[in-house]
Ligand SMILES: Nc1ncnc2c1ncn2[C@@H]1O[C@H](COP(=O)(O)OP(=O)(O)OP(=O)(O)O)[C@@H](O)[C@H]1O
């Protein structure tokens with residue numbers, strides 16, 4: 001299988017990512033079970049980074065540790081450092097709420113609030129006490145950036161639950177954009193969507209890259225190849241210490257290199273479909 | 277109709293059995309037994325409702341709402357009892373609903389569910405919901421004795437007993453309603469930088485309101501029909517004035533019914549039946565509202 005990449009290459013993409021957000025030797029535990037082991041990875045500013053790998057290798061776990069959503073899971077614990085603009089987000093004086101405001105998250109299943117479209121978008125700015133001259137302008141801006149404005153501008157007062165799945169997911173992206181984060185994490189954002197809705201979200205990600213750092217988990221390798229500047233391949237391997245399967249980072253590089261010229265045998269097997 | 281139903285079910289269970297190759301008589305017998313029990317329960321209910329209507333229909337007129345209890349049944353009415361019920365239930369709601377919702381929110385959204393202390397509270401709430409209502413009357417009575425309150429016939433005292441009675445029910449209903457709100461909604465809110473309190477107040481709790489309203493209305497309707505704890509608390513009084521405050525004397529519809537049923541004259545029995553009809557209508561209406569709310573807002577995600 002040959003996968004063509006259509007992302008930035010060469011001059012526009014530096015060899016090393018300028019890491020605004022980075023993991024340094026991160027282990028993530030659920031109780032005594034170590035789900036992710038020793039991941040060091042820098043996510044480039046204004047780049048899209050894809051996390052790929054077989055099911056259960058800890059992609060979602062790692063993603064949740066990047067904005068402290070893991071704090072909400074009983075027994076989840078992060079060791080090592082996750083730095084955002086040089087500061088450890090698990091530091092003692094860091095507020096998880098502030099971290100999540102700066103590093104937003106879009107989930108696998110669209111999860112609009114049971115409120116109007118307008119209130120869904122305005123929710124983030126409101127809870128964060130962001131003062132704006134006109135909430136309507138902010139809502140319009142966020143919906144426009146999420147390529148949803150034209151479809152919903154006449155029904156902002158209607159329930160968001162009446163939208164289609166693809167529209168709901170773009171609404172969730174718009175909702176995240178509305179709090180003006182620096183980073184957007186997306187966990188399989190298209191897995192519940194049809195190809196047309198998926199294509200729209202991919203276009204959207206390309207547009208958003210100009211302003212945001214985006215990290216996306218995906219099972220769809222064509223999608224990773226289409227949208228990501230860099231790709232990190234993970235796999236689950238047996239830990240010599242205790243025999244548990246734990247997620248490790250196998251290879252990380254520019255998407256073109258990962259897909260066309262992987263250096264690790266496991267990466268090659270996975271992307272050519274011989275594995276996982 | 278009932279026999280047709282039994283026939284159908286027996287037929288089906290026989291068919292199912294014989295297909296399985298084994299035809300057993302005992303399940304069928306058991307089924308018939310169950311239908312029989314249901315039939316009897318319904319029969320009693322129907323007889324009760326019909327005789328009440330036959331007895332009370334004649335006295336179900338304006339006088340019931342405007343007149344005070346009197347020595348002669350023709351001049352008597354249930355006005356203070358109806359107003360008393362309103363006062364007591366209103367006060368009960370004011371005491372139990374905010375407290376119950378707050379307790380449920382704490383237990384469901386904030387408390388550490390693994391903590392042994394919280395677990396004990398949880399088990400106790402479940403148990404409290406099953407305790408006979410008279411016990412709450414006794415509890416209130418002894419609390420008053422400790423406080424040295426001599427006059428027990430006050431609206432707030434009756435409401436206190438009823439509020440304790442329905443508090444566990446409201447807590448349980450609210451917790452269930454909160455649990456029915458998908459985790460994804462909470463996560464979505466928290467991922468936007470909302471605090472847990474903001475998430476609860478702006479998202480989880482509003483989404484749970486239909487369920488909470490349903491449970492609360494059902495709990496209040498239970499309190500409305502309760503007589504035992506109020507009898508114990510001196511609610512059985514002969515009132516010829518409207519209750520007019522939290523410390524006012526009161527009587528309620530169930531107590532008035534109890535009172536009139538004990539009189540020898542037929543006229544009072546008719547009055548009791550008429551008041552029962554009124555109480556029944558109110559209870560059915562409350563239950564209907566609860567069902568409508570539940571159906572209107574069911575599963576929006
Ligand atoms: N809440 C949790 N509690 C305990 N273990 C968990 C929890 N969530 C995930 N795990 C475990 O951690 C490991 C990694 O799971 P994770 O969901 O991160 O994998 P994934 O790479 O996202 O998989 P998928 O591609 O199927 O989404 C798995 O072994 C999983 O069983």
Ligand SMILES: [Mg+2]
Nearest residue numbers: 059060061187
């Ligand atoms: Mg996952």
